[in-house]
Amino acid sequence: MVLPFYFCLLSRTPTAVAPTNPIAPITPKFAGSDRPRQRGGRQPVVAGHLKTIGDNQPFNNRPVILPKAPDILRIIPLGGLGEIGKNMMVYEYNNDIIVVDCGIMFPGAEMLGVDFVIPDIKYLTDNKERLRGIILTHGHEDHVGGLPYIWPKLGVNMYASDLTAGLIKVKMKEFAIENPPLKIIKEGEKLQLGEFKLEFFRVNHSIPDGLGLAIETPDGQLFIHTGDFKFDHTPVNEGQMDLGQLALYGKRGVTCLMSDSTNAEVEGYTISEQVVGETFDRIFKNARGRIVVTSFASLINRIQQIFNSAVKYHRKVAVSGRSMENNITTAVELGFLKLPEGTLVELNKIGRLPDNEVVIICTGSQGEEFSALVRMAAGEHRQIKIRRGDTVVISASPIPGNEKSIYDTIDNLFREGAQVIYGKQVDIHVSGHASQEELKTMLGLIKPKYFLPIHGEYRHLVRHGRLAESVGIESDKALITENGSVAEFDKNGNGKLTNYHVPSGYILVDGLGIGDVGNIVLRDRQAMAQEGIFVVILTVDKKKGTILTSPDIISRGFIYMRQREDLVYQSRQEVKRIFDHLNRQYPANWDYIKKTLREEIGNFL
Template structure:
């Protein structure tokens, strides 16, 4: 089950009656999920999500999948299937629709409602929707789609079966197999078995939790823990969770009602998403439980519950601002209880612990996954995945959604159940299903697309490297004026530093060396401003590195006067 393909080139033409599968995101990291299917010259996309930036992406707001390899073929896209309403599966859709606004969008009621509010923010109103539910079938060009109910940490999630002349593909989307879900909607293994009878040629399986042994605990297991937190708390309770976790919010609302507390939402996305879930009937709000956040302050602390965003320590989220005591109207008090009802997404640990420490400093009791069972994963663990492989008995398996270690762990599980052909792919790798066999056929360019303010795709890895250097080492600017007649330095060097420990006086010792180097370069005939700037950069760069062991960004300016 090798996954090393260093020699991969551009894929050749697709074999007649072959199906081509290209992941544009989600294979190698947890987020920006997007998979392209090509058959008979037509395209189908499943999911179009974002990845949230980490510390090594300074200034970046969002990271999108890279669909540049099909930019000139977007008119061949029959539709975009959205498996569920999480940001890492729908968040990049507005950016795709900017390039072709009439791509038909296919998803469940809640998924499309959450997407609609996002599209309105992007001023994209005239979109084409196909609302589907489990059991529905839909034909788009050469693709026959069938939708299957799956259980996840957001209601209304769907797996999708894709039939073409090349065979039957089953894509799970994100899923788990909670047998006692809060909404009673379980993953439909009978539908999986029915598809197995037909013969699943390629099985794309969620890998996020493949390394976790056994079974993912049921959501219901959390209810008594939440109840206990409410029973023991003497003052205000603040619950932080994902703005899309309808089931978790339902549990908190029920506990608040039982303990005669009132609830307010804090955070724009939480207010918006829960209003949508309530309007559509996915969230049942007990009577006289929900109030506006500003009204809550008039109640005694023992009757207050806030449900907030910011469970991942996001710096601008409501919870982070509460922890720093700079929220508009929520001020943490000694004896308050904060419940972090979510998992830690890899890479966010430091940010989350920073928030926990901030809250604890003001005297709050913080209940989190590390000290209580207040969250369960939304993804199938190894035991559930084994069940799926035995039920579906696929001919080929391609693990999706996860870091490399998750994909490999998932592939190992598939092999253990007797699947002979497991394809471990990464973003941009092209996998062809021809005559019932899936294999890697090549690779297309597929990097990160960074959103920075209003600019999309203009920021490169090189720009981020510059930002990291500026953030860690600061910069030094050097301005020199050269007399265009005599070729001698007539003014400067004037040297300034920012973001480091240098004082302007520190540079006196290097100024003569810069002048000497410029005189030599001009005497040798190097009068081009760019070459002279490089000379300045080399001299001061060597000096800073050897004398001070620093590597700041150096910005030389040579002016001819």
């Protein structure tokens, strides 16, 4: 009988497991005294114990059910606190649960090979029979992007405004989810879900048709969830926020306000979206060649202003990038994008038009690999080649972590001879989030007893809490917390942060699937990226205890084998020497032999 052994060694601080199944993935592992000696100051991969990344404690597979709390409202953030993105908030009262938003988050630089991150919904799946619905505040990815992955596990009705629902349908269709149970809700509408009474109010943001919600419990207490917002007094394609309605909530009495904290560090007021339209007008007026504009595909108001300037300066508009095409089609069909007939042309037709009559709207504002702008900049787009005389406008701010990709793209555009307008050179991008004075205005209108800042890094939440204190909120009633925490409010309006904690880690999505990548795999990827991998394959006759063939060695990212044949030869000889020595002393003790071989070869390298 022939028994194959696989030894995976990670560079100079190697660790490995030799699986009994040679096809199974090889995963580094440490256990107490088995830890190899350190060399060169480098640390080995350390295996984590959590099923998802970021939890404060392991939950394994046991059900997560909180103790019953009659007539208590619980607020449980599963995403969006202490981070930018993957917004998801749980509201629970007696036997009823509602969820607000279901977003994704872009991965950090340390999350190698990860496409994006979604919330851990173990608490919801373990309490699925109590879930009454998912409310979506607006159509941005950090609020709805997780639905194709999460909704099939929950299967409940979703509630969204016209545009938000339209964008969700397109997204779900891409995942072969036809006719999802989407219910349309509108500004001013009231909705009963279990014991919750909900009322929706308009918010201004960088996408139209956004909604905030007022949540009323059976004991008459009111809780306000703003969603993303800013006070825009000259909004594009929609009316202003109803400040009078917000003031009425405040007059009635609000137990707790949950408010957007993204711009809590930004002084003053956020600029109106219409300022970007004025900038587009100036750019379009002065450009002599083609104009290429990239932005987030979900910034419908921004896209409307691109069309407005194109029409004003007699240019036709073509679109490149699937998400941009889908969102524009949906917004036009629902009446949220208005453009004269004949303005939009197919991309393959623009070659017949003079350069000064062409505008191209495309994806790629974050330097995403394979996006339309990145392919244009690299000369790899099938239909569009950037050339001297083109003006490229990047109408977006970099998401942290994307800067290098964006600047590499800008460099390539300059190399092709384009004029590139980006950054803070002119007002080509404004935030969709309220700055400090607007946040104080919201607090002043709502006048909450308690305040729980949401949607932001931890420093944003802290800064927002201090803003609340500056306008009269008592310091012990500004509740600064993070994902997985549980806040409780009793029927007398008294609130507190409890010691309960539910799973709230990261579920990582990559090409392999959902949740297949965890702490160990991520750390392996980081180690391989930094140090490389060294694999020894040893084939042994199990009965005789002899090596059948010379050890096979595979190296990736550690040494170039053709240039270091001496090291490869020495490694093979060392493997055979160590194996023969161990097999004489401990015959057939394969686990010990494997472990010792890993350690000794690691030290040799």
